[in-house]
Amino acid sequence: MKRAFPILAVLTAILLSYATYAALVIAPTEQTMGDVQRIFYYHVPSGWTMFLFFAVNFVASVVYLIGRNLKADAVAVAAAEIGVVFCTVVLVTGPLWARPVWGIWWTWDWRLTSTLVMWLIYVSYLMLRRFSSGGQTPLLAAALAVFGALDIPLVYFSIWFFRTQHPQPVIGDQGSIDPSMLRVLLINWAAFICFGLLVFWSRYRLEVLRQEVEESQALEALLEPGSSR
Amino acid sequence: MNATRYLYAAYAATWIIHIAYLWTVARRYQRLRETIDKLKINELKGK
Numbered sequence: 001m002k003r004a005f006p007i008l009a010v011l012t013a014i015l016l017s018y019a020t021y022a023a024l025v026i027a028p029t030e031q032t033m034g035d036v037q038r039i040f041y042y043h044v045p046s047g048w049t050m051f052l053f054f055a056v057n058f059v060a061s062v063v064y065l066i067g068r069n070l071k072a073d074a075v076a077v078a079a080a081e082i083g084v085v086f087c088t089v090v091l092v093t094g095p096l097w098a099r100p101v102w103g104i105w106w107t108w109d110w111r112l113t114s115t116l117v118m119w120l121i122y123v124s125y126l127m128l129r130r131f132s133s134g135g136q137t138p139l140l141a142a143a144l145a146v147f148g149a150l151d152i153p154l155v156y157f158s159i160w161f162f163r164t165q166h167p168q169p170v171i172g173d174q175g176s177i178d179p180s181m182l183r184v185l186l187i188n189w190a191a192f193i194c195f196g197l198l199v200f201w202s203r204y205r206l207e208v209l210r211q212e213v214e215e216s217q218a219l220e221a222l223l224e225p226g227s228s229r
Numbered sequence: 230m231n232a233t234r235y236l237y238a239a240y241a242a243t244w245i246i247h248i249a250y251l252w253t254v255a256r257r258y259q260r261l262r263e264t265i266d267k268l269k270i271n272e273l274k275g276k
Contacts, residue, residue, distance in 0.1 A: 020240070036232040039239040046243070085250045089243050096239040100232035199251065206258050213261060216268050 001201065012194040019184075019191035027184040039097040045189035046089040049196050053083035054122065054152055056200075061145035064138060073138045074207035076145060077129055080122050082200050086192075087119045102165065110158040111166035118155050121148035 023041035030037035060076035063069055094112065095105040106112065125144050129137060159166055170177040177185070 024240075034232060036236050038236050042240060042243050081250075085246060089246050092242045092246065093239040096235045096242065100235050195247075199247075199254070202258075203254055206254060206261065209258075209261055209265075213264055213268065217264075220268065220271065 005198070005201070008194075009198055012191070012198055015187075015191040015194055019188040022184045022187050027181055028178060030181075033101055036097065036100050039093055041184055041188045043090060043093040043097060044185060045192045046086045046093065048189055049192045050083050050086035050090055051152060051156065052193070053079045053086065053196065053200070054118070054149065057083060057122075057145050058149035058152070061142040061149075064142045065146070068139075070138075070211055071208070073142070074204055074211060076142065077126075077207050078200050078203035080125055080145065081203055082196055084119065084122045084126060085199075086196065087115070087122065090115060091119060107165050109164040109166060110162040111155065111164045114151060114155045114158050118148070118151045121151060 019041075023038050027038065027041065029035060056079035057076050060072045060079060063072040064076060094115075098107075099105050121144075125141055125148060128144060129141050132140070158164060159168055
């Protein structure tokens with residue numbers, strides 16, 4: 001992976017560039033909203049990628065709770081961080097799309113509010129990991145992640161279960177998206193997934209390295225009983 | 230069209246968020262490398 005990483009990074013950059021070009025130029029202009037609808041090609045794939053990484057965080061947290069596997073803990077923290085980054089993109093691009101289309105930046109409806117709550121849950125997960133120094137931190141964080149994951153289906157299905165300002169699904173059985181728009185949407189999703197996986201891999205390696213350093217420091221402290229630490 | 234500025238703002242914000250995050254990862258990696266170097270020096274001194 002170490003040798004393939006630069007090649008994969010270049011390929012991802014090319015794919016992202018093409019995806020952005022497709023979103024801004026190739027995709028047809030939507031009749032009602034005009035060009036501002038092109039935010040859709042960043043907003044929706046970012047949301048799907050966010051769900052993917054939060055789901056990875058959930059699975060890794062369960063694996064950690066079962067077996068206390070440190071690699072699973074590293075996967076969990078890396079996935080949570082990248083999930084939060086994509087969730088932030090969703091929460092920023094959403095209001096920028098809503099303002100010209102709905103006439104408001106924000107409304108406290110189910111989809112928007114549950115997404116904000118999900119962002120807050122995972123930010124608190126990361127803050128717990130960052131500021132808690134006890135040995136039980138990964139365990140507490142994993143428990144919080146399992147609890148936080150309950151919000152994922154609530155966010156996803158909120159547009160089916162509740163009357164919301166947020167649009168209904170545009171793909172699948174109920175969707176009516178133009179095939180050329182769908183193609184551009186899927187290209188953008190593939191590009192964001194590739195980008196997310198590359199960043200995830202870097203963050204995972206960083207976490208594993210951090211765990212190793214922490215272990216070395218603990219050993220060093222044990223070997224030097226006279227040290228002030 | 231006036232609404233186009235929201236489109237560009239959304240695309241720019243997306244990349245600002247991603248680049249800012251990548252920068253924090255790179256900084257943390259650099260700090261960790263410095264800690265590893267210090268540990269190596271301590272280990273050599275111990276020998």
